[in-house]
Amino acid sequence: MAAVYTPPVQTLIDELGKLPGVGPKSAQRIAFHLLKIPADDVARLATAIAEAKAKVRFCSRCWNVAEQELCPICADERRDPTVLCVVEESRDIVAIEKTGEFKGRYHVLLGVMSPLEGIGPEQLKMKELFARLEPEGVQEVILCTNPNTEGEVTAMYIARMLQPFGIRTTRIASGLPVGGDLEYADELTLGRALEGRRDVTG
């Protein structure tokens, strides 16, 4: 007897185990951590979850996280509406914004196509993307999905769907990371780096 946890602990472990990247062992570890730390610290976490869920919604234009109807980027009139960068998740926007290289607007798909997990275009903000093109006068769509299988499939799908629109469609470059080392690059990345080679003028 007593080979399992008392019910509230088991429920907590089960709920934590549903989070992405949290396996049964991590869920256990997090649960016992929560039981051990001061109640105030736990309350802070619970409040953060509730507040974020209550206050944060998705931008009605680009599906970035937002506190208002529009996210700060869509609300910024200085951003160029003619260039649209398509990303999988809001966190990708943060990464791109940090480069300071992009002055256009974004479109967040809220996921990526994955036949294995049964995620097709209908599960993503795909028709919302196509609906934006004409009203906003988009002239270039930059496909910034991740350079992995799902990201490539999604990018190819969008590229094909965009053909009738006659809009310039580009894909971020794959290649060696800056500061990287030829010797340690995997052959796929190196192949992409060769394929995407550019002319250099001395």
Place this chain on the structure above:
Amino acid sequence: MAAVYTPPVQTLIDELGKLPGVGPKSAQRIAFHLLKIPADDVARLATAIAEAKAKVRFCSRCWNVAEQELCPICADERRDPTVLCVVEESRDIVAIEKTGEFKGRYHVLLGVMSPLEGIGPEQLKMKELFARLEPEGVQEVILCTNPNTEGEVTAMYIARMLQPFGIRTTRIASGLPVGGDLEYADELTLGRALEGRRDVTG
């Protein structure tokens, strides 16, 4: 501008990042997952956290998680009070109970000695352990801390402290896992397995 997340999202990421084994990237991933899933599912997680924290306390005798004054094991009169198994965490009790091999009681230290993290005997339920020995008539203490550096240090410390009590003190065996393979065993484990060899009668 807008290179960081809107404040409720950032707060959520920060709070999630304090959980054990959750780095900044996982925290981000979990936060966006929570923002995307239905509010009901999030509420279930929040409730599970609050309920566990409110209902669960530590057994006043062995520091296992409990809903009553005593945990189910301590409350079970059929358990042998003369054998005491010392573990680091409640989750270790669940692992040992699953073997069905142990019929005694437990003592949870609620951690392990770790000079690097500034955790000494005072931060653990160590004096509570020594205080139990005489009143409960303990005749054997089995040191079941993990077979890693911190666990060994803790076991050695307890063994030394127990000497004046004249109580039999044992340590769980280290060795090759059942179903394991000599070839793939690390040399420390293999060394321990040799050291702990037993006579076999044919």
